Amino acid sequence: MAALPTTSSSTQASPTPGAACAAAPVASERLPRRRYRGLRKFARNRAAVAGALIVALAVFVALFAPWLSPYDPIATSFMTVRQAPSVLHWFGTDELGRDVLARMIFGARASLAAGVVSVGIAVVVGVPLGLLAGYFGRWVDAIISRLADALLSIPFLILAIAMAAFLGASLTNAMIAIGVSAMPRFVRLARAQALSVKAEEYVEGARAIGLTDARIIVRYILPNVLPPIIVQASLTVATAIIAEASLSFLGLGQLPPLPSWGSMLNTAKDFVEQAPWMSIFPGIAIFLTVLGFNLLGDGLRDALDPREQS
Numbered sequence: 472m473a474a475l476p477t478t479s480s481s482t483q484a485s486p487t488p489g490a491a492c493a494a495a496p497v498a499s500e501r502l503p504r505r506r507y508r509g510l511r512k513f514a515r516n517r518a519a520v521a522g523a524l525i526v527a528l529a530v531f532v533a534l535f536a537p538w539l540s541p542y543d544p545i546a547t548s549f550m551t552v553r554q555a556p557s558v559l560h561w562f563g564t565d566e567l568g569r570d571v572l573a574r575m576i577f578g579a580r581a582s583l584a585a586g587v588v589s590v591g592i593a594v595v596v597g598v599p600l601g602l603l604a605g606y607f608g609r610w611v612d613a614i615i616s617r618l619a620d621a622l623l624s625i626p627f628l629i630l631a632i633a634m635a636a637f638l639g640a641s642l643t644n645a646m647i648a649i650g651v652s653a654m655p656r657f658v659r660l661a662r663a664q665a666l667s668v669k670a671e672e673y674v675e676g677a678r679a680i681g682l683t684d685a686r687i688i689v690r691y692i693l694p695n696v697l698p699p700i701i702v703q704a705s706l707t708v709a710t711a712i713i714a715e716a717s718l719s720f721l722g723l724g725q726l727p728p729l730p731s732w733g734s735m736l737n738t739a740k741d742f743v744e745q746a747p748w749m750s751i752f753p754g755i756a757i758f759l760t761v762l763g764f765n766l767l768g769d770g771l772r773d774a775l776d777p778r779e780q781s
Contacts (some may be wrong), residue, residue, distance in 0.1 A: 507638035509774040512636040519770020533579040542570040544577040545728040553746040563748040565738060571749060574730035575756055582760065583722040585646050585715035585724070592650025593657050594704055600654075601661025602688055602696070606669055616662065619655040629650050631714050635723040642715075642731070645724040651716045653747050660703055698775040706768035709761040716757055732757050737778025 513519055532539060541561075548568035556563045562571035604615040622630065634648035668674065669692060677687050718724035719733025726732060732753045739750035 483492045486496055502717065504696030505616045513770050513774040516773060518766045519773070522763045522766025522768075522770060525759055525769055529579055529760050529763065532576055536576045536580055539607060540570075540573040540576045542573040544569065544573040544730050546570075547650065553742065553749075555746075562752045563746065565735075565746070565749050566742060571735075571752055573734070575752060576737060578725075578730040578732045578735060578753070579756070579760075581642055581719075581729070582712050582715055582723045582733075582757070585642065585649065586711040586764075589646045589649035589711045589715075590653060590704050590707050592647065593653040593707065594700065596650070597654040598661045598696075598700060601658040601663075601693060602665050603657070605662040605665025605690055606692060612662070615658065619658040622652070622655040623659070627710070627713055627716060631718065632721065635718050640723045640726060642729075645715055645718045648718070649711050652714070653711065656703065656707065657700065660699060661696055664699060665692055668692045668695045702768055702775060703774040705764055705771055709764035709768070712757065712761055712764070721768045 546569065548564075550562045551560065551568040553566055554560055554564045554568075560570050560572065563572070565571055576624055584650075592693065600619075601616050604612040625633075629647045631645075631652040634651060635645050637647060638644035665688075674687060674691050682690075715724055715731070716733030716736065719731040720737045722734075722737065725731030725734050735753040736750055739746070739753070742749055
């Protein structure tokens with residue numbers, strides 16, 4: 472009689488093969504769910520999808536500008552000066568008879584290049600500095616943080632204009648000026664994320680087993696700070712496009728006769744009453760492109776936010 476409870480408890484403690492087989496698929500299904508959860512959430516966000524489509528269209532136009540442009544963007548024709556939109560010139564012509572649509576198509580290259588390259592400069596320089604400041608702290612953090620604070624104390628556009636004027640008028644110098652002006656944002660963001668991640672237990676464990684600081688930063692801290700960096704980068708591209716248009720409008724960006732949306736607005740300001748289409752269409756292009764990047768950035772922020780998992 473005493474042996475019966477022992478046999479019963481041992482039978483209950485031993486798992487059955489069927490239960491183990493049933494638990495394995497459940498565990499294996501969690502990984503793809505987590506992997507594609509952000510993508511599904513982004514696809515359900517109509518505004519984010521619309522923003523992605525606008526950005527994709529702008530990139531497509533910039534990449535295939537030579538094949539999409541109906542005319543040479545710098546070819547002048549004094550027989551078609553300031554002609555209104557027509558079948559031959561869908562967006563009209565400018566003060567030198569150049570096709571506005573052709574110049575807008577090629578101008579997309581300058582605007583998108585300025586946005587992407589300048590943000591790339593800000594990310595490549597700012598993120599490593601922020602990671603070093605957040606991970607090591609002490610005097611490293613003090614020096615980098617004070618430098619970032621000094622740059623942040625100057626308004627973004629004012630700093631970009633000052634640097635572009637100092638470097639000289641060109642699209643390359645404008646991209647450098649915008650990139651340096653946007654860099655402090657990524658320094659502060661990367662620093663804040665690194666301060667949060669380095670206190671996690673897996674980072675302490677990696678340090679305990681003797682991994683070097685460089686390996687810990689690259690393998691454990693950087694992957695965990697990438698989502699907010701990606702979101703900030705997509706939103707900063709929109710700001711950089713506006714900054715490039717502003718610099719070109721002031722004559723500090725793309726130099727004529729090469730087209731740029733900002734330089735086209737600079738030229739169009741003298742013909743607002745006689746040829747309003749010269750300013751309307753470039754303005755719409757800037758508005759839609761900036762709106763697309765903002766919607767894309769908001770969608771990425773919602774999709775990559777771990778606190779709003781569905």
